[in-house]
Amino acid sequence: MLSEEINRVAEEVSAILRGSLTADCSPLYRAAYHLPSQGGKRMRPFLVAKSSELVGGSAKPVIPAAAAVELLHNFTLVHDDIMDNDALRRGVPTVHTVWGMPMAxxxxxxxxxxxxxxxxxxxxxDRRIRAAADELATATIDLSEGQHLDMSFEERRDVREDEYLAMISGKTAALFRASAKIGAILGGGSDEAVARLGEYGWNMGMAFQIYDDYLGLTSKEDVLGKAIGNDIREGKKTLIVIKGMSSDAAPLLSDALGKKSVPNEKMAALLGHLQENGTFGYVYAKAKSYVDAALGSLSPFPESAARASLFQLAQMAISRKK
Amino acid sequence: MLSEEINRVAEEVSAILRGSLTADCSPLYRAAYHLPSQGGKRMRPFLVAKSSELVGGSAKPVIPAAAAVELLHNFTLVHDDIMDNDALRRGVPTVHTVWGMPMAxxxxxxxxxxxxxxxxxxxxxDRRIRAAADELATATIDLSEGQHLDMSFEERRDVREDEYLAMISGKTAALFRASAKIGAILGGGSDEAVARLGEYGWNMGMAFQIYDDYLGLTSKEDVLGKAIGNDIREGKKTLIVIKGMSSDAAPLLSDALGKKSVPNEKMAALLGHLQENGTFGYVYAKAKSYVDAALGSLSPFPESAARASLFQLAQMAISRKK
Structure with missing residues (x-):
């Protein structure tokens, strides 16, 4: 089972993060360990481990690198939550909510x-560690640029599809790409293998984020743990919203976008409309096209258990329930 | 002249920072370039360059590393200014004042x-770049811990001298140490030379910070660019305050500490008292003892122009006017 495989890597990564952040019990370290201790999907560490295996390395030696990627991801969430003023993450209060903004x-x-x-x-x-660290630094630059784009979308209603794709490329896909490349670099992969796994990771990340936004508007309330249509109420410029704004649902959508008070009935009608007019279908197909590209990047590699896992991971990106 | 030597390195560093942060003219990059474009003392880059020369390397190849250290220093200032809610830095509005907290x-x-x-x-x-990057990461961890201690001092009146020293060790001396070590590592120095330059840098940083706090309470208003005694009005737990609290000036000092409204006359009397009862003398001697230790770390190196510059730099740390 893929989920068991992911959990195995996740547990080893968690042990490293625990060791790194709980030796010191000051409020600073408790605040830093708060989010990593809550788990999360741990897809990025899995990508690091399997990419190493795919190029002939093994998973064990790259676990510290996998932990580094996961910790970097968690750092961006802690800062994003301050910037976005979000009170909850993974079902618990965010770091700045508990310890205050300066400490966060x-x-x-x-x-x-x-x-x-x-x-x-x-x-x-040394050469490979240096190259891996460069990937991590570069992904963080991309992440910052992606978050900046996302923030700039808040006051806009005319965000284009290409702008949305550039935003999620930075905010999500860049670190997926870095994860796969880091695994391939440290596993001893050739430049070509590293590049190919980078493409896989990036496409997987694009699919993952588009489908995440899709799930946010198509899942049932009990699966999502929040009211349906909340992304629309919060005014998020997801691909569904962008596409919907140029469809015949535009008047309804425009009316609801960014309005916390939209009643559930009205929201259900809007979502039904977006379903019927093909907006959801378009967005799902878009996510699927990135998965296909990801799978295409894997196909030149000979068959192996690692390749099968990465195939499954890409498919999971657009078939998960939450 | 030492200041001319420092400026030469500073200009090359500035060119790298300009190249790195002005290619993109988005608000994010303008916010990131805001503080580095204002200059600053650029002592850390100079330390990188001279440490490389001292171990037989040259300054030119380590200029990018010097720029990295300076940029890291500037990053901590941008975040510290948010945490401390400071509106001005280097005479201009802080990043969060101009672009808002999320962007900062x-x-x-x-x-x-x-x-x-x-x-x-x-x-x-690769081996040396990896080791240098490790020094930079480790110094950043020390910086975070130092800033955390500094924040924890705000609500306390019983800060001890050893706690103050631990705080400035993290907040200031750690990056001076890293600067010297990075220069020595990249210049091709032996492990012993790297360790010795690390000691030099750390001691220099300790002296620099203690003397900085000393200057803040002993300089004339026109040199300082702010009212005398402001560190006391702001309740800063400098070594002068800590030492003064266990002297016969304690009642006067306790009365003025953290009170914005203390009139200049009363402040002048308090400062006069701290001068007479030896508090200033004690603190200056402490700074000087770190300079002596720094010079001691240099003495095993054979005489050279770089060694003479580093000698002068350490002496400047406790003789500058601002």
């Missing part, structure tokens, strides 16, 4: 620095 | 990531 900024900075330290001190030859 | 957090994160990218892409053998 600082805890994020500490997580960022620890991520690099963990990677730089991992076993592995 | 993000700009800082971008600067942090760029610092690592610049260092990792600098010329130099």
């Amino acid at each position: 900024i600082l805890a994020g900075d500490l997580m960022f620095a620890k991520a690099f330290q963990i990677l730089l001190r991992a076993g592995g030859d | 957090i993000l700009a800082g994160d971008l600067m942090f990531a760029k610092a690592f990218q610049i260092l990792l892409r600098a010329g130099g053998d």
Whole structure:
């Protein structure tokens, strides 16, 4: 089972994060460990591990690098939650809600620095560790640019599809790409294998994010853990919203976008309309096209257990329930 | 002249930072370039350059690393200014004052990531670049811990001297140490030379910070650019305050500490008292003892122009006017 495989890597990664962040019990370290201790999907560490295996390396030696990637991801969530003023994450109060904004900024900075330290001190030859650290730094630059785009969308209603794709490329796909490349680099992959796995990771990340936005508007309330249509009430510029705004649902959608008070009945009618006029279908097909591209990047690799896992992971990206 | 030597390195560093942060003219990059474009003392880059020269390397190849250290320093200032809610830095409005808090957090994160990218892409053998990047990550962890201690001092009046020293060790001396070590590592220094320059840098940083706090309470208003005694009005737990609280000036000091409204006359009397009862003298001697230790770390190196510059730099740390 894929989920069991993911959990195995996740547990080893969790042990490293626990070791790195709980030796010191000051409020700063408790704040830094708050989010990583809550789990999460741990898809990025799995990508690191399987990419290493795919190029002939093994998973074990790249676990510290996998932990570094996961910690970096968590750092960006801590800072994003401050910027977006979000009170909850993974079902628990966000770091700034518990410890205050200054401590949350600082805890994020500490997580960022620890991520690099963990990677730089991992076993592995110097050239490969250096290249992996460069991937991590570069992905963080992309992440910052993606978050900046996302923030700039807040006051806009005319966001285009290409702008949305550029935003999720930075905010999500860049770190998926880096995860796959880091695994391939440290596993001893050729430049070509590294590039190919990078493409796989990036396409997987694009599919993952588009489908995430899709799920947010098509799932039932009890699966999602929040009211249906909330992304629309919050005014999020998802691909569904962007596409819907140029469909015959535009008047209804425009009316509801960014309005917290939209009643559930009206929201259900709007979502039904977006279903019928093909908006949901378009967005799902878009996610699927990225999955197809991801699978295409894998096909030149010979068959192996790792390749099968990465195939499954890409398919899971657009078939999961939450 | 030492200041001319420092300026020469500073200009080359500034060119790298300009190149790295002005290619993109988005608000995010403008926010990230805001503080580096204002200059600053640029002591850390100078330390990188001279440490490389001292161990037989040259300054030129380590300029990117020097720029990375300076950018990392600037990133911590941007985030510290948010945490401390400071409106001015280097005579201009802080990043969060101009672009708002979310953008300032993000700009800082971008600067942090760029610092690592610049260092990792600098010329130099993989083993040495990896070790240098580890120094940078480790110093950032120390910086976070130092800033955390500093924040925890705000509500306390019983801060001890050893706690103050631990705080400035993290907040200031750690990055001076890393700067010297990075220069020595990339310059091709032996492990012993790297360790010795690390000691030099750390001691210099301790002296620099203690003398900074000393200057803040002993300089004339026109040199300082702010009213005398402001550190006391703001309740800062400097070594002068800590030492003064266990002297016969304690009642006067306790009365003035953290009170914005203390009139200049009363402040002048308090400062006069701290001068007479030896508090200032004690603190200056403490700073000088760190300079002596720094010079001691240099003495095993054979005489050279670089050693003479580093000698002068340490002496400047406790003789500058501002």
